[in-house]
Amino acid sequence: MDFQLLVDIFPQVLLDGLILGFMYALIALGYTMVYGVLEFINFAHSEIFIVGAFAGVEILLGLKGAGWLDGLPWPLVLLLLLLAGMAVSGLLAVTVERIAYRPLRSAPRLIPLISAIGVSFFLQDLIRLVESIWRNAFNLVYPTLDALNLRFELTETIDVSVKSIVVIVAALGMLWVLHLLVNRTKIGTAIRAVAEDQAAASLMGIDVNRIISLTFFIGGVMGGAAGVLFGVQYGLINPYSGFIPGLKAFTAAVLGGIGNIPGAMLGGIVLGLLEAFAASYLSLLTGGAFGAEYKDIFAFSVLILILIFRPKGLLGEIVRERA
Amino acid sequence: MLSVEALEVAYGGIPALNGVALGVDRGEIVALLGNNGAGKTTTLKTISGLLRPLRGAIVLEGESLVGAPAHRIVLKGIAHVPEGRRIFNRLTVRENLMMGAYPRHDAAAIAGDLDRVLTLFPRLEERIGQVAGTLSGGEQQMLAIGRALMLSPRLLLLDEPSMGLAPVLVEQIFETIVDINRQGTTILLVEQNAAMALAIAHRGYVLETGTVVLAGTAAELSDNADVRRAYLGE
Incomplete structure (x- = not known):
């Protein structure tokens, strides 16, 4: 085994893991915030995420078609993409809640879950239908922004693309803003109050339905931003490509402790790192017996182990029952 | 009335x-x-x-x-202190009290009512930054009443x-x-x-x-x- 090689690729793998991890973290927030408030898994969140990616690609293709793409500075284009993705996904999440979940609020728990799975399929095929009519294709490629593909060679074996840095900085920025919003503002405190006790929150004069809509909006905004970053980072999207990242982000949310916001961030990063390290090191460490395709098996095995010993997740608290 | x-x-x-x-x-x-x-x-x-x-x-x-x-x-x-207190366990004492004033926007008057509540319940002032779930039963009842008073109710x-x-x-x-x-x-x-x-x-x-x-x-x-x-x- 080439020990030097293992050391040499380490920073690269760490970087890949962080990119993936921050993306999972952004998506996981949507699951965990909604769960925190309603104790309900929004299975349509993977589609809300990928709709953000589609909003972004449409803006990019539109700019390209108009011949403006090369004229505009890339940070502006990126900002435009992010804002579009965030707005579309945020509004979609609010609409889905209003139409498909709110009427079922007092129904048994399984019912809104089924509704969410239905919305998930519906959105997948709706995106497919719309894009097929509009572009005659539903596998879309993000047009490249040349500046984002610039790579800096740090050493012979490690290089960093502008794109990677942008993804990490954008994700960190969003997580930070969310942290401030939830923990430092009145409306954020109201979200936490509603998450804990809806009836008591309404006795404070908090309009619980508005806070629930807001929670879906914030989750959708984070998911939409993740969608755009996903498109920019990996290039190819189709209506079904939200499913697997969504599932993994959901897992990340559970890993961190579902309902717990810092937990979702941590869970996402841990899962991203596990996956990246498994993808690069499994084959090297086992002499090729297990290839990179075993990364999910490895990552999820670790996850199962963690959950066996910490069933509430990494940061999940065992909440004391009220007296 | x-x-x-x-x-x-x-x-x-x-x-x-x-x-x-x-x-x-x-x-x-x-x-x-x-x-x-x-x-x-x-x-x-x-x-x-x-x-x-x-x-x-x-x-x-x-x-x-x-x-x-x-x-x-x-x-x-109308402020209602519900049965079983129903304070927000994961919020701090201060956050609980501020939630009581949620619909109000008169910052100066809210600060005045906070002072009044803390004078009424000095224990809450000692615990102001603490997470409410860690309070004793009596302190939680004080918090529940104090939180309701933050509305300045009729x-x-x-x-x-x-x-x-x-x-x-x-x-x-x-x-x-x-x-x-x-x-x-x-x-x-x-x-x-x-x-x-x-x-x-x-x-x-x-x-x-x-x-x-x-x-x-x-x-x-x-x-x-x-x-x-x-x-x-x-």
Whole structure:
């Protein structure tokens, strides 16, 4: 085994893991915030995420078609993409809640879950239908922004693309803003109050339905931003490509402790790192017996182990029952 | 100030209130007595909008409250300290208190009310940055009352403030309730501990199986033979 090689690729793998991890973290927030408030898994969140990616690609293709793409500075284009993705996904999440979940609020728990799975399929095929009519294709490629593909060679074996840095900085920025919003503002405190006790929150004069809509909006905004970053980072999207990242982000949310916001961030990063390290090191460490395709098996095995010993997740608290 | 008439409430078809009628005048402490299941908590929940009545009227200073959701009734100046305190365990004491002032936007007056609450409950000031779930039962009851006062309410609904507290703490809480009333807040008090409640109340109502069976001044009720036997343990 080439020990030097293992050391040499380490920073690269760490970087890949962080990119993936921050993306999972952004998506996981949507699951965990909604769960925190309603104790309900929004299975349509993977589609809300990928709709953000589609909003972004449409803006990019539109700019390209108009011949403006090369004229505009890339940070502006990126900002435009992010804002579009965030707005579309945020509004979609609010609409889905209003139409498909709110009427079922007092129904048994399984019912809104089924509704969410239905919305998930519906959105997948709706995106497919719309894009097929509009572009005659539903596998879309993000047009490249040349500046984002610039790579800096740090050493012979490690290089960093502008794109990677942008993804990490954008994700960190969003997580930070969310942290401030939830923990430092009145409306954020109201979200936490509603998450804990809806009836008591309404006795404070908090309009619980508005806070629930807001929670879906914030989750959708984070998911939409993740969608755009996903498109920019990996290039190819189709209506079904939200499913697997969504599932993994959901897992990340559970890993961190579902309902717990810092937990979702941590869970996402841990899962991203596990996956990246498994993808690069499994084959090297086992002499090729297990290839990179075993990364999910490895990552999820670790996850199962963690959950066996910490069933509430990494940061999940065992909440004391009220007296 | 508040008048409730012919209030009927049911839980999934099972009647809980069968025509409750009561009134609270400005500046009073009115006690609502009765056994478990008599409908005391249901009455408070219906006034504050957590439950919708089938029939009946709830009028606060000429304005009907029936049908309004809880978060709108709060805007009329009714604060409800629910049974079991229902403080936000994961929020700090300060955050809990600030949630009590949620619909208000007058920062200066809110700061004044925060001072007032912390003067009333010095223990809360000591614990202001602590997560509320770590407070003792008595402190949690203080927080629940303090949180309601942050609304600067015209009418305060108190549901079993003595529940689960040691006798010395109960006495302390009841003294504070009298203070709050003297400072100008009208109070409707639901209490199992009838002796304590009648000691501080001006008037009272006795509820049995969803109807008012007896009404009178605190002194009249304390002297009533049925009340003495059923609720004062004689």
